[in-house]
Amino acid sequence: MKLFWVRLVVVLTLLTGVNYVAWRWLSSLNWDAWWIAVPLVAAETYSLIDVLLFGMTVWRLKSRTPPATAPPDATVDVFITTYNEPLELVMTTALAAKEIRHPHGTWILDDGDRPEFREMAAANGLGYVTRSAEWHGMPRHAKAGNLNNALMMTEGEFLLILDADQIPEPDILDNTLGYFNNRKVALVQTPQYFSNVPAHDPLGSQAPLFYGPIQRGKDGWNAAFFCGSNAVLRREALMQLGLVGYVRETEKSIRRALRASQAAIRKARKAADNGSTLLHETLNEVEAATLEASRQLDAGGSLSEITYRARRRVDRAVQALVLADVSALQADLEEIAAMAPVEIGEAGVPVVTEDAVHRMSARDWSPLGAIESVQAVLDALSVERTGEAQPVMPLATISVTEDMATAMRLHAMGWQSVYHHEVLAYGLAPEDVGTMLTQRLRWAQGTMQVFLRENPLVQRGLKWGQRLMYFATMWTYLSGFAAVVYFAAPIVYLLFGILPVSSLSADFFVRFIPFMVVNQFLFAVAGKGIPTWRGQQYSLALFPTWIKACTTAARNVWFGRPLGFAVTPKDRQSGGPRWSLIRPQLVVSVLLAIAAAVGIGRLAAGMSEPVGTLVNVVWVVFDLIVMSILVRAVRYRGYGAGDSEDETDVNNGSSKERAVRAPELQSE
Known part of the structure; x- marks a missing residue:
């Protein structure tokens, strides 16, 4: 029965949400203030997608029965x-x-x-x-x-x-x-x-x-x-x-090496347009080896055999070129010796003679340098992962x-x-806000690294439901960017009177209010009494952490910038409240408070519209309530500092001592 009500509220969320956001895009944008109007509706669209992904998640709430008896011989x-x-x-x-x-x-x-x-x-x-x-x-x-x-x-x-x-x-x-x-x-x-x-x-x-x-x-x-x-x-x-991962990564490495080899061969041909016939024959043989290796990969051949044959074939071609060029190398050395390239100038300093410069630029040197890059790339054709x-x-x-x-x-x-x-x-x-922020940052960074490296939406083998379930978790960490817009919009209106919507008419409220009510009702029905408010607060209040996670993960994946790895400390870190850890949130809170005061003053002076001011002041109050959790977090002195007397020492307590404080989470 519960699943029926959950699905009913999900459908209502979809209908009211799409109705509101579609109207926002099509009929309500204040294009005179597009620089805040468009980001705000984009943030609302992000939030709609977020809640719909949550709705899809709970659409199939699973209630498992206790499993069968464990196999006694399982090691x-x-x-x-x-x-x-x-x-x-x-x-x-x-x-x-x-x-x-x-x-x-x-x-x-x-x-x-x-x-x-x-x-x-x-x-x-x-x-x-x-x-x-x-x-x-x-x-x-x-x-x-x-x-x-x-x-x-x-x-x-x-x-x-x-x-x-x-x-x-x-x-x-x-x-x-x-x-x-x-x-x-x-x-x-x-x-x-x-x-x-x-x-x-x-x-x-x-x-x-x-x-x-x-x-x-x-x-x-x-x-x-x-x-x-x-x-x-x-x-x-x-x-x-x-x-399987080893085989896939090795195959990808080999394919990259073969593609790079083709590019290197094309460059070598341009550099050797006037080269010897033997050089062109060598390049043809190297190219043929890489093409044959690609065909064998597509046919599902053995990686070790493919790489072995390709390397041997290329090595034989290069060895033939080297043997044939021994005489050319000897001629090069004799030519250099005959140049007498250095003489003593007027100031007693050795200088290169004009004759040496002319003869060096006119000579066709050994072609070995033209294929050096090709052979270096082909060295990557190996199934050995010596770097691990x-x-x-x-x-x-x-x-x-x-x-x-x-x-x-x-x-x-x-x-x-x-x-x-x-x-x-x-x-x-x-047990302190600094450790909590370190932990949340690492979780978010790891999730975004996976998203950027192995986007679940394009992963083979995953069903579409699975793809969206993984994507939903990754999507939530983009909320930091939306939060910035949600904080900025009321500040802009209350300070400068710039409204991101065309008007706060009945059309706005008749669409917005049902969506927000149904949205919150969905969390209440799906959670069935589970407290979700704290999670909603931190989803918004930790916007600097989420933004940092996204940007640092992108720099790591795209540009190789290291992230580092910090193990979450298990003891409270010493020292008093560290307000600097939430400096961006404090700045935003001060701006929100100032904006509310200015907005009320503008209203008293008859300089602003009452409905718009009231809506945005309520918005500011909500944001400040959200932010207030960080004040409590910074002031938090750790478990046991102000809790009931019958609490046990959790650092040394047994699992049974801990169990008395755990909620009952039994399979339904």
């Missing part, structure tokens, strides 16, 4: 990833993981290579993995590289991946492994829940909307994706992904977050995923 490796987290925190998680009831091996994946971790793991009967020597001097790929390294050093059929702070319940495998009785399931993701978050959640850490209707909706489209922790993955699927510590990388390394890209590739290969809506591990959320 599992529990991976606990760590880089620089405190020993006590990691060991609390590792010892809790050791107590998981289903038979398994527990491994600490220490990317910091710390001897005390190795000793502590051995003393407690835990496995310990760090990078092998092959990684020295090679790209490390952060957490993805850590996991890929461990995959090659363990053998479990399934992998439970936990962040260093995510304490698991003993029945986490009992409640999830049963899904893998379906041989097509590659991933089971459970919610990430944080036990050090007060009820008012000032940093917006819990994400109940995402770990609720959004993931359940994506699950209905077979697009629930890996979130980096609290997930069980099938090793077979990951290894298949790594092998290990050629097969099962977890994606194309972004600073490995999770989404890995899941998208698994789905493209036909694997299925499951979202299990039950809290089975309890972690630690950031």
Whole structure:
């Protein structure tokens, strides 16, 4: 019954939204102020697409029944990833993981290579993995590289991946492994829940909307994706992904090399128009080798055999040219010796003689230089990936977050995923605004890197529903640009009286108000009591973070600018409130307040229209309420500072202690 009401509200959102935005484009633009009118309607169009993508997500809300009993013989490796987290925190998680009831091996994946971790793991009967020597001097790929390294050093059929702070319940495998009785399931993701978050959640850490209707909706489209922790993955699927990815990347590399070779050959021909017959024959042979290699690639031939034959054929052609040119090289040397190119000038300084300049410019030199670039490009025709510590990388390394890209590739290969809506591990959320901003920036950067490198809308193997589900997540991070316009529009009107719409007539309100009401009703119905306001606040208030994520990811993908990688600290950072972290939002808030005061003053002086002023003042008040969460976030002193007395110490508390504060998220 709930799904019926959700779909009804989605349809109403579509009708009212399209009705409003179409009218805005066709009938309401103030072209005299196009510089604010067009950006505003573009931002509204963005928001309509955003809410419709959300509506499509919840159109297939999935309510799963508990899975069958876990296969008793299923072998599992529990991976606990760590880089620089405190020993006590990691060991609390590792010892809790050791107590998981289903038979398994527990491994600490220490990317910091710390001897005390190795000793502590051995003393407690835990496995310990760090990078092998092959990684020295090679790209490390952060957490993805850590996991890929461990995959090659363990053998479990399934992998439970936990962040260093995510304490698991003993029945986490009992409640999830049963899904893998379906041989097509590659991933089971459970919610990430944080036990050090007060009820008012000032940093917006819990994400109940995402770990609720959004993931359940994506699950209905077979697009629930890996979130980096609290997930069980099938090793077979990951290894298949790594092998297929290796072959695809190698083939792409070979095709690029062959295309570059063709371009180099064309340049060599121009440079050797007057060259020897042997040179032209060599270029013809090199070109024929690359064309034949391309044909064999199209026919699905063996990459290693194709590259081997092409390189051998080119090497033979070049060797023949070199042997034939030995006499020419000798003649070149004799010619240079006969030139007597240097003499002592009047000032006693050696100078090149006029005769030497004439004879050097007139001579036809050895043609070897003309094909040097061709041979250099053809050196790329190799199936060896010598620039990586290990050629097969099962977890994606194309972004600073490995999770989404890995899941998208698994789905493209036909694997299925499951979202299990039950809290089975309890972690630690950031306890200061600086750490929270670092975390959100990294998530957004990673998502946008995936979007720019592997746009889901054009990925082969994905169904259209899956493509749109991945695209919906990526689309949300463009909201920072729309937010700037939403803040600017009321400021422009209240300060200067410039209205971006032709008029605030009844036509405007009769379209705008129903759309906004139905829009909010959709979140209420889909969430079924889940608090979504905090998420809506941060979606708007963190606009500088979202803009920075988009621009830095674009510079990284398009121009190779490094992003860096920061592990989210698990302890509150010392020091007082850091207002500088939200300086752009403070500036916008001050401008909004000034604009409201000026607008009210203009209205009192009879210089502005009452309806327009009232609408924009209400708009400003809403924006200031949204921004106010950042003031609370900066002033937040960490969990326990002002909370109830019966709260336990979450840094050392057991999973059971954390569980008493978790909402009940059982499969429906």
